[in-house]
Amino acid sequence: MTYLIFRFYGFQTLLTDKERKEILALNTNDIKKLDNKIENLYSKYKKEFESYKSQIIDIIEYCLFNDDENLKDLKPLERLVVFYSKKNIEEYNILKYNQFNKVIKINKDISKKTEKEIIKDLKDRENNRYGIQEIYEIDNFYNLLFLELYFILQEKTYLKKCKNCGKYFLTTNSAVIYCDNVFADKKTCREIGANKVFTKNLEKDEAYNLYRKVYKKKQALAKSKGGSFEIEYNLFKAQGKDKKNAYKLKEITKEEFIKWINKQ
Ligand SMILES: [Zn+2]
Structure with missing residues (x-):
């Protein structure tokens, strides 16, 4: 990295x-x-x-990723305000060389407040004591690094910590909790995660049944006719596995899964 x-x-x-x-x-x-x-x-x-x-x-x-109870209801950017106000910024040139107060404008002077008081103020949404303005001027390297970080904290891109391997990864789907890296036995963390999901009632699931039906149909066609049917079947098998895992892990809804199957 x-x-x-x-x-x-x-x-x-x-x-x-x-x-x-x-x-x-x-x-x-x-x-x-x-x-x-x-x-x-x-x-x-x-x-x-x-x-x-x-x-x-x-x-x-x-x-x-901080589990501190006090920070629980704060959005990532609000947490950044607390971080910026209370940590020793000298040690963080990414923050130090950014005109942070221009990017995130706090309507109230918080310089003399304690960490606890700032958190309390930020949580007090009714009083709207702070507002976030999006202004970024880029004229040095730190601005660029900060901007990348800023987008992550705004949740335009989700930075996650894989529930299986613990490594960081980026995703645009907030529901994703496992990464796509190969973990062991040629299996990715996401496949391992999906296999752990309780599957007892899957036979009664209409989306899963539809998936099995289409799967078997494509498999039979591939066997009897070959050629392009075989290519189509292999494609379905590969993409379908991914979609099925996404469905099991609730990364996509039942409707989305069925819609995808019907398009095949
Ligand atoms: Zn992982």
């Missing part, structure tokens, strides 16, 4: 003028030379990047 951030996230804003000129002088067709150069720079900045990674993890843990 650290290396990926380094390569793709506008890292050039961190480099010295000389380093930037050296990169620009390289022939972009010479991938090897370019790779070498970037890797050299990466080793130079590695420590800094590892620090960004741990800063992001700290913030994300606090805003998304």
